[in-house]
Amino acid sequence: MLLNIKNLHASINGKEILKGVNLEVNKGEVHAIMGPNGTGKSTLASVIAGREVFDVTEGDILYNGKSLLEMSIDARACEGIFLGFQYPVEIPGVSMTNFMRTAVNEQRKYHGLDPIPSGEFLRMMEEKKKMVEITAKLTNRSVNEGFSGGEKKKNEIFQMAMLNPTLSILDETDSGLDIDALRIVANGVNKLRSPENATVVITHYQRLLDYIVPDFVHVLFEGRIVKSGGKELALELENKGYEWIKESL
Amino acid sequence: MRTENTGFPLSDKLINDFEVYLPDIKRNDTNKTVKLREDAIAEFHKLGLPTQALEDWRNTNLTDVYNESYNHYYQTPEKIDDIDKIFQCNVPHLNTLMLAMLNGWYVSKGNDLTKLSNGVIYGSFAAALKEYPEIIEKHYGKYADITKNGFTAINTALAMDGFFIYIPENVEVKQPIQIVNIIHHEHNICLQTRNLIILEKNSKLTLIHCDDSYNHQKSLSNTVSEIYIGENASFDHYKMQNVNNASTLINSSFFHLERNARICSNGLSLNGGILKNDNYVKMNGEGCETNIYGLYLMDRKQHIDNLVFVEHLYPNCYSNELYKGIMDDNASGVFNGHVIVHKDAQKTNAFQKNKNILLTDKAKVNTKPFLEIYADDVKCSHGATVGQLDTEAMFYIRSRGVSEHNARMLLMYAFTDEVIQKITVEPLRYRVEDMVKKRLRGELSVCDQCVLHCSHPEKEFNFEIDMTKV
Numbered sequence: 001m002l003l004n005i006k007n008l009h010a011s012i013n014g015k016e017i018l019k020g021v022n023l024e025v026n027k028g029e030v031h032a033i034m035g036p037n038g039t040g041k042s043t044l045a046s047v048i049a050g051r052e053v054f055d056v057t058e059g060d061i062l063y064n065g066k067s068l069l070e071m072s073i074d075a076r077a078c079e080g081i082f083l084g085f086q087y088p089v090e091i092p093g094v095s096m097t098n099f100m101r102t103a104v105n106e107q108r109k110y111h112g113l114d115p116i117p118s119g120e121f122l123r124m125m126e127e128k129k130k131m132v133e134i135t136a137k138l139t140n141r142s143v144n145e146g147f148s149g150g151e152k153k154k155n156e157i158f159q160m161a162m163l164n165p166t167l168s169i170l171d172e173t174d175s176g177l178d179i180d181a182l183r184i185v186a187n188g189v190n191k192l193r194s195p196e197n198a199t200v201v202i203t204h205y206q207r208l209l210d211y212i213v214p215d216f217v218h219v220l221f222e223g224r225i226v227k228s229g230g231k232e233l234a235l236e237l238e239n240k241g242y243e244w245i246k247e248s249l
Numbered sequence: 250m251r252t253e254n255t256g257f258p259l260s261d262k263l264i265n266d267f268e269v270y271l272p273d274i275k276r277n278d279t280n281k282t283v284k285l286r287e288d289a290i291a292e293f294h295k296l297g298l299p300t301q302a303l304e305d306w307r308n309t310n311l312t313d314v315y316n317e318s319y320n321h322y323y324q325t326p327e328k329i330d331d332i333d334k335i336f337q338c339n340v341p342h343l344n345t346l347m348l349a350m351l352n353g354w355y356v357s358k359g360n361d362l363t364k365l366s367n368g369v370i371y372g373s374f375a376a377a378l379k380e381y382p383e384i385i386e387k388h389y390g391k392y393a394d395i396t397k398n399g400f401t402a403i404n405t406a407l408a409m410d411g412f413f414i415y416i417p418e419n420v421e422v423k424q425p426i427q428i429v430n431i432i433h434h435e436h437n438i439c440l441q442t443r444n445l446i447i448l449e450k451n452s453k454l455t456l457i458h459c460d461d462s463y464n465h466q467k468s469l470s471n472t473v474s475e476i477y478i479g480e481n482a483s484f485d486h487y488k489m490q491n492v493n494n495a496s497t498l499i500n501s502s503f504f505h506l507e508r509n510a511r512i513c514s515n516g517l518s519l520n521g522g523i524l525k526n527d528n529y530v531k532m533n534g535e536g537c538e539t540n541i542y543g544l545y546l547m548d549r550k551q552h553i554d555n556l557v558f559v560e561h562l563y564p565n566c567y568s569n570e571l572y573k574g575i576m577d578d579n580a581s582g583v584f585n586g587h588v589i590v591h592k593d594a595q596k597t598n599a600f601q602k603n604k605n606i607l608l609t610d611k612a613k614v615n616t617k618p619f620l621e622i623y624a625d626d627v628k629c630s631h632g633a634t635v636g637q638l639d640t641e642a643m644f645y646i647r648s649r650g651v652s653e654h655n656a657r658m659l660l661m662y663a664f665t666d667e668v669i670q671k672i673t674v675e676p677l678r679y680r681v682e683d684m685v686k687k688r689l690r691g692e693l694s695v696c697d698q699c700v701l702h703c704s705h706p707e708k709e710f711n712f713e714i715d716m717t718k719v
């Protein structure tokens with residue numbers, strides 16, 4: 001099993017957000033986590049990535065059988081976890097090229113590999129840019145600075161392609177996207193799917209799941225996964241709304 | 250508020266020196282310049298050395314510096330034969346006309362003063378005073394206001410040498426001039442250096458001014474520069490400061506701009522015990538443009554105090570200040586930005602920005618961007634920030650696999666980039682990029698830090714620089 005979340009409780013500033021999440025993800029699978037606002041979807045993503053503002057008070061997150069809880073943010077990334085941000089951060093003064101080169105080389109170093117040769121790196125950049133239809137030159141552009149909403153999300157998938165993670169968690173990657181950008185982003189994700197990796201998609205809407213078809217759909221509500229099913233669950237939610245879940249509890 | 254001369258050992262010594270050494274000091278003077286000295290010493294009697302009682306010096310404490318004893322020199326030092334070997338700049342492809350100064354005295358090989366066929370004159374201020382008194386008298390002491398503070402007054406009273414540059418009308422100097430001033434003495438030393446730069450109408454000059462030191466010895470360097478930028482003339486100025494932790498640099502630059510003149514001054518402070526940089530800019534005509542940038546990276550107990558005073562006297566002038574600093578350990582910093590927009594200076598654009606990152610809870614910055622506006626049709630803004638590295642950005646970078654250490658490096662370097670990108674002399678920019686990276690990584694050896702290539706680095710350069718905390 002790639003990811004095994006067991007009875008995860010997490011809080012911020014003493015306020016409990018996750019109240020016993022259980023989730024199992026195997027290689028080759030796509031999971032969608034849905035749910036109304038403020039139920040802990042983004043918190044779950046952040047806690048898996050290791051964001052330090054959250055305290056894990058109970059439970060565990062096993063990744064390839066190892067607990068992530070004692071692992072630093074960067075070690076988790078090097079182990080193959082990627083978080084696609086809901087709000088990608090602008091970093092003026094750090095060029096995309098420099099950022100990616102640093103990230104790729106840090107991950108290679110973690111695995112005992114030499115830094116990537118310059119030519120190879122640039123070829124990889126060009127190839128992955130094409131995949132998410134980024135036409136702009138990234139060399140001189142600072143990370144996310146001045147990027148439109150769509151460009152920022154494409155840039156997240158671009159980074160995912162560059163880093164080739166085993167577990168990708170995409171936090172509301174569809175928010176703020178028009179239909180063309182949504183298609184590009186979803187195509188990117190689909191191209192990166194393989195039997196060797198897994199994707200967890202966090203979303204509000206069924207719309208994204210027309211493009212990225214999940215094997216499993218989970219509903220997160222008030223800090224717990226209250227319902228799981230196949231892709232038809234997403235359609236049902238779309239039709240009946242979250243009130244239906246609340247009532248059934 | 251003025252304070253009475255508070256009788257520090259240093260002020261007593263300086264006043265005494267004026268009486269004892271005046272015959273030596275004034276030996277190159279004209280009647281007019283002797284008079285300036287006399288007025289200045291009288292002013293110094295009134296002002297004394299600046300203390301924290303003065304608003305502009307409130308957060309910079311120089312008491313220890315004033316209580317120290319120093320050697321003072323009023324004789325021209327002997328020429329150094331292998332000067333070219335000592336003063337070699339190792340910035341690759343930085344093709345400059347390099348002039349050397351040792352402890353504030355002009356020591357370049359060859360003539361004390363050079364006049365080129367296009368009329369450009371450069372060399373020793375003392376020599377220029379003898380040879381071109383009419384040029385000097387026209388500008389000298391006109392822009393440096395001796396009532397500003399005791400340092401400017403005592404400099405005017407005692408200074409004997411420095412560099413002199415004269416660019417005639419319509420001359421564009423393509424090759425940057427680089428002044429390297431090395432502070433190096435076996436004893437504590439106090440210097441009074443006086444520079445004068447004159448750019449006549451429609452002329453153009455890029456000046457790179459480096460202050461470096463060789464050893465551990467304490468020094469107090471009081472430099473006053475007067476810079477006249479004539480109508481439609483353009484002046485680019487880079488000031489690099491890399492001196493030891495026992496060095497105190499007091500730098501006062503007075504820029505006087507005529508109509509449509511422009512200046513761009515970029516101060517890069519990488520190391521030094523106490524650095525005080527005062528820039529006074531007077532825009533004395535319409536259509537002037539002033540850009541003043543500063544970058545400072547301080548650690549341990551280092552202290553930096555930047556003051557920028559800009560006067561808008563006429564309409565349609567532009568001024569922009571951008572200062573950024575990273576403070577580590579117990580370092581402290583001050584920024585005082587003061588823009589005055591006078592009543593007639595309509596359509597003024599004036600901007601001030603000071604941003605700081607504090608890496609420890611002991612590091613400290615006092616910042617005061619200040620606008621004083623008497624005109625009603627102006628566009629002005631000011632702002633200051635003091636903060637830590639952005640935690641959101643840290644998380645973002647680390648979530649891609651970059652270690653905490655390197656994520657900090659990337660962010661600190663990114664922070665400095667805004668100022669570094671203002672450097673238009675490309676080889677210098679690459680070199681500064683490199684030096685800043687090394688400085689932030691804690692890998693800056695003394696040799697790297699110095700822009701010079703010393704003839705025997707291992708023996709001379711032995712002071713310890715610990716930047717491992719960054």
